[in-house]
Amino acid sequence: MGDAKRHMKHLGHAMHGLAGLLLLSAWSLAALPALAEGDDEARTLYAKVCSKCHGLIQEDKLSWRPENLYVPAVTLPLGPNLSGIYLRPAGSIEGYPYSRAFRELATGWVWDEDALDTWLTSSQEFVRGSTMYLKVKQPTRGKIIAYLKKYARYKKP
Ligand code: HEC
Secondary structure, X not given: OOHHHHHHHHHHHHHHHHHHHHHHHHXXXXXXXXXXXXXXXHHHHHHHHOHHHHOEEOOOOOOOOHHHEEEOOOOOOOOOOOOOOEOOEOOOOOOOOOOHHHHHXXXXXXXXXXXXXXXXXXXXXXXXXXXXOOOOOXXXXXXXXXXXXXXXXXXXX
């Protein structure tokens, strides 16, 4: 195979992979049930900013069970399941390998609005040494928190 031809073949594979990824994202969003008006934007923000590590949550399934995830994390299956995260005790997903820094800080408090706001403002300032590195600016931060508060409220399993 000539160099140019080999190059084209690689490019073909790369494009194919990209198309697959885009299709997957489009499918994930299409598979979700309709939301109340005005929440679409917030869900899209969550999908963009959080779901590559946390997966898409099942709205209205209020517990944290793994089956309440629609789609596992799209690219990096890194973070714990966020279904039912609002008012859920910090660091409570059994079997998830939280960082040592996070475990030391997760001493029985719950993810209320304040905690989520501080965490998403700068995860490293809140928990130095955490494995989540993220700073979310306003108004995105507020919209994502409102979305979680409404559609991912904790209920004891
Ligand atoms: C690049 C990957 C990544 C992204 C993007 C990300 N997170 Fe995380 N998140 C993590 C990891 C990893 C942890 C575990 C942190 C630790 O153990 O130190 C985590 C932990 C959390 C926790 C603690 C959960 C618990 O069980 O106590 C919350 C809440 C959270 N993330 C919310 C969010 C939200 C909301 C977004 C989007 C605005 C987001 N994360 C985006 C990787 C990510």
